[in-house]
Amino acid sequence: MKQAALQRTHELLKIKFEGIKFTIEMERNNRLRFLDVFVNKMMDGTLETCVYRDETHTDQILNYNNNHPMNHKKSCVQTLFKRAETHCSTTELRKKKENYLFRVFQNNGYPRNFIKRSLKKKTTQQQQQREQATRRVVLPDIQNISELTTRLLFQKGIVVAHKPNATLRKLISRPKDNQDKTKRNNVVYQINCNNCNKFYVGQTGRKLCTRIMQHNAAVRRHDPLSLISIHEDQEGHKFNMENVNISAYGDTKHGREFLEAWYSTADSINRCIELDPMYAPLRAKDQLLHRNTQGEPNIGFTSQGARNCWESDQQRSQAGTQRGQQQRST
Template sequence: MGSRVAPPLAIIFMDSLERDFNTSASHKPDLYMRYIDDVLGVWTHGSANLQEYFRHINDAHPSIKFTIESTDKTPSIPFLDTSITVEPTGKYTTELYIKPTSAGIILHADSAHPWKTKRAVLHSQIRRAINISSDNSARERSIEKIKDLFLNNGYNMRTISRATSCCQTSRPRPRRRATPVTRLVLPFIDDKLAQTVQAIVHKSGQQNLGVTWTNKQTIKNQLVRSALKPPPCPGGSRCHSCAAGLQGRCHSSGVVYQLTCTLCNRSYIGETGRHIRLRYNEHLRDAKNHRMDSPWGDHFRDDHPRCRPEPQHIAAKILQTCNTSRDRKIAESLWIRTYRPALNTNIASWAVL
């Protein structure tokens, strides 16, 4: 299922197939539930009829073959993350099921995430074990599996025991009506800095202000690339931005950039959501035409009136790549505050403390 559309198509196909073979079957299951490719059913028509039904559904389509596990051969069968045990009396119990082939990997205690996130993951997994289990003994076995999982991922027993006690004694809080909250999105550095910022926000008295921590520097982002090589420059050998120093990156978009006059070393910092080559061409055109009220038009008209601007006169460099317009505005303001470029008329795009 490498394509995004594959799972929905598979589900639609299986739904049509199931309707056909369940309609034509001589005996039908009392309960038939499927999630993707896992099916759970309840059968009360005897083992012989079950085998006949099994052969019937396997003959429904040449490319679809089912396998079967039943409580006739083993008292417990797994379905997704639940192990279902049927006793001789007909009573059944449920508890948490973890595949023997599971890698046992979950958010590690030493990973670069806020501690609040790690604690939430721990609590959610313990609550999952509790909710799946049907009685006290099953609940204890399920919680032990979760304890082993988190111990193997660097969490200490004190933290796990405290979370277990909290989940077993606390009751779910009723949902309150959501109030609008302004989110301050900041890069996560470490827990110490996060706690300091949270304390400052709390002391500010702003009830509708929250902090969301993000970290774009993941291992996946560092190691995985969707393209084997950058796309070719659409301008070819005549691309002005490539000649100005953006060779191989002129197609980049959503960037904060710096342009430097090679004649006097004065610079300008800006941002754009478009391809950087398009924005560079606009700056170069302003310089050539001595456009009024533009940084490069004013600069070459006032400081280099006899120079015919070419790409070698305005060197280009990408300072930062951003995902959103808000991030670009903030990054541009920070770079302007750091470099104090002479050709910028504004101190910053946004006010930066």
């Protein structure tokens, strides 16, 4: 197409579709960029293609030391090398691009052995096992635990995908104004005693303010079934109903009860609720983080450690149920 006709076509498109901005990429020195492909017209009229890299590209990719799931890092390696394989039209260009990618990944902390392992193709048996998986679940990524969980669940026919816990969206994104915490529902809350180190942990699916009103009513009538009322009557203390802390959120009653048990320690006035001893290290770490955030007013704290344990506990329970059903069927 002649350049004059090309410019005329461009003008007609802009006139016809005023709401769309059209740009035009012209050929320069027998070279043309098309999306992420760089097309080069050779002297004999043939076309040679390779991967296009923007001039402002800084060679910064997902760093190997970042707290991201390992599968994400493997996918990053596989995607860029796959693009070099599909976009480069000659072996020479592909080798040149692969050497460049090796340097980029190593500059971003990737071990050379990890890059080579990521590029190994899966065996036919692994692909068949993945296709025959009965369930697919998404779990938060926990360093040194997620890989083991993935392998164990994969043996049971469950494919696991991981998502990062800490993201910029969670840290800085606030699309809505802060809601009054007493208006929130599906919460696990903590009420501290003003006169000692005791506290009460409860859960409710309704608004928190409604549950606080019920506690106040139970204290006024000295309800013998209310743990808060019993503590105030026996010790002569007073609970701080004006500043109730939200410890966690749970969409289901079973999940909130698990989180309630998670926060019911020796200093709580709750009736004894035992948890599996394997949760002790994560529980201690999570409660330390929770205490460090108590001074932040009107900010609900979501226990990611407790939620991770709850989700993994659910996975084990479901896996046990499936094994029981399979045994009964055989």
